[in-house]
Amino acid sequence: MSNSATLVKSEYLESVIEKTKQKNAHESEFIQAMEEVLSTLAPVIAKHEEEYKATGLLERLVEPERIVSFRVPWLDDKGQVQVNRGFRVQFNGAIGPYKGGLRFHPTVNQSIMKFLSFEQIFKNALTGLPMGGGKGGSDFDPKGKSDNEIMKFCQSFMTELQKHIGQDIDVPAGDIGVGGREIGYLFGQYRKIRNSYEAGVLTGKGLEYGGSLARTEATGYGLLYFTREMLKAHNIELKGKTAIISGSGNVAIYAAEKAMAYGIKVLAMSDSTGCIYDKNGINLDAIKEIKEVKRGRIKDYLNYVPTAEYTENGANVPPVYRIKADIVLPCATQNDINLETAKVIVTNGAVAVAEGANMPSTTEAINYFLEKGILFAPGKAANAGGVATSGLEMVQNSMRYYWSFEEVDKKLDGIMTNIFKSCQEAAKEYGVEGNYVAGANIAAFRKVAKAMRAQGII
Numbered sequence: 001m002s003n004s005a006t007l008v009k010s011e012y013l014e015s016v017i018e019k020t021k022q023k024n025a026h027e028s029e030f031i032q033a034m035e036e037v038l039s040t041l042a043p044v045i046a047k048h049e050e051e052y053k054a055t056g057l058l059e060r061l062v063e064p065e066r067i068v069s070f071r072v073p074w075l076d077d078k079g080q081v082q083v084n085r086g087f088r089v090q091f092n093g094a095i096g097p098y099k100g101g102l103r104f105h106p107t108v109n110q111s112i113m114k115f116l117s118f119e120q121i122f123k124n125a126l127t128g129l130p131m132g133g134g135k136g137g138s139d140f141d142p143k144g145k146s147d148n149e150i151m152k153f154c155q156s157f158m159t160e161l162q163k164h165i166g167q168d169i170d171v172p173a174g175d176i177g178v179g180g181r182e183i184g185y186l187f188g189q190y191r192k193i194r195n196s197y198e199a200g201v202l203t204g205k206g207l208e209y210g211g212s213l214a215r216t217e218a219t220g221y222g223l224l225y226f227t228r229e230m231l232k233a234h235n236i237e238l239k240g241k242t243a244i245i246s247g248s249g250n251v252a253i254y255a256a257e258k259a260m261a262y263g264i265k266v267l268a269m270s271d272s273t274g275c276i277y278d279k280n281g282i283n284l285d286a287i288k289e290i291k292e293v294k295r296g297r298i299k300d301y302l303n304y305v306p307t308a309e310y311t312e313n314g315a316n317v318p319p320v321y322r323i324k325a326d327i328v329l330p331c332a333t334q335n336d337i338n339l340e341t342a343k344v345i346v347t348n349g350a351v352a353v354a355e356g357a358n359m360p361s362t363t364e365a366i367n368y369f370l371e372k373g374i375l376f377a378p379g380k381a382a383n384a385g386g387v388a389t390s391g392l393e394m395v396q397n398s399m400r401y402y403w404s405f406e407e408v409d410k411k412l413d414g415i416m417t418n419i420f421k422s423c424q425e426a427a428k429e430y431g432v433e434g435n436y437v438a439g440a441n442i443a444a445f446r447k448v449a450k451a452m453r454a455q456g457i458i
């Protein structure tokens with residue numbers, strides 16, 4: 001595994017990184033994502049430095065095309081007014097309509113929205129489908145809200161958002177806190193206000209009204225397809241391995257399902273309050289019932305499997321990462337794995353870390369994994385299966401036709417296999433073989449940069 005890309009220097013690149021940090025000093029997550037991408041691009045920038053400089057390409061790349069921030073007022077069940085803040089960041093539309101999920105979580109702020117939409121530019125480019133980068137959401141906390149409150153919030157949120165989206169403009173989907181139920185309410189309100197059945201305006205829809213088979217499974221399954229290819233390239237078998245998975249939401253559940261189908265034993269899963277460890281292998285039906293049906297806490301797993309162990313979160317190293325396993329799949333949220341946690345993972349003998357979540361590892365943790373020869377799959381490549389299948393949902397909506405589960409899954413597998421190959425080849429071409437972080441960033445950047453160059457200074 002080579003890190004020599006970092007040895008190539010580009011003054012232009014460094015000055016853009018510096019200026020972007022100063023200009024966005026209060027946006028730590030955005031700075032982290034921007035620096036992580038740009039710092040791996042030196043070999044490409046160095047080759048075309050004059051051309052990129054003359055067209056301000058990097059300065060334009062790090063500035064969103066548009067940010068919309070808006071008030072979301074709604075009435076709770078007690079009749080009291082609640083006010084949340086909504087966002088949509090339309091970061092880069094050079095290769096297609098803006099595309100990216102909506103996150104409803106109390107931590108949502110402009111920095112998190114910008115980091116997610118910046119990542120999305122490159123992720124979408126890697127899928128090979130025509131989709132630009134965007135992301136949105138709200139600081140609304142769906143936890144503990146009634147169904148009625150969720151609906152009212154979604155309706156108010158969409159009343160404003162609908163002014164800025166459309167099937168050829170910007171196509172949101174789900175993310176943390178936004179699943180099938182929320183997409184249904186959002187789609188209903190869009191249809192009512194616009195008086196138009198634009199199925200392609202949102203993805204992750206229910207199967208009865210324009211959704212795609214396999215979209216629910218796509219991010220988790222795709223993560224395992226990418227992991228399979230990465231391990232195959234290093235002659236490592238999946239069968240018989242053990243895994244730990246952080247989170248127990250959409251991505252985590254379907255990552256676990258595909259991992260088990262490949263003969264991997266999943267030992268632990270978590271949520272924001274704690275972690276369960278089941279030495280016999282997690283019972284996924286129990287997790288699905290707790291999380292998808294009852295919307296409960298992971299601790300409830302003990303009611304299904306009393307011999308499992310439960311540990312509360314709170315320590316600097318989340319308990320799920322203390323469990324020894326061959327494969328680590330972070331599928332919860334950003335900055336879950338810091339350097340200290342990375343050290344525990346390496347000491348425990350992991351061979352691979354593949355990111356299902358967006359930016360779950362800090363930059364220090366990623367560099368440590370690479371240094372120690374851990375096979376590392378960055379989120380923007382490894383979790384691209386979700387947005388790729390959203391792209392396939394848009395294709396089906398345009399055709400007014402449906403593919404079978406097997407057809408969509410096969411296309412997803414093909415896309416993930418191609419994404420791995422692109423990362424592998426780009427890393428090799430630029431002398432950083434085995435470094436899939438650099439490989440993913442370089443492969444995606446080349447495509448976006450080419451499209452931006454072709455479209456002039458806009």
Ligand code: NDP
Pocket residue numbers: 174175176177178219246247248249250251252270271272273331332333334356357358383384386387
């Ligand atoms: P869900 O809301 O379905 O699940 C999120 C999971 O992460 C839950 O188990 C949640 O626990 C846990 N979690 C959330 N915040 C924290 C926290 N601060 N600390 C510990 N655990 C936390 O979301 P998804 O599964 O859809 O998304 C998970 C990740 O994958 C995100 O980073 C998302 O951006 C990324 N992603 C999602 C895609 C998709 O298609 N859904 C596509 C690509 C990336 P709790 O229930 O307690 O809140």
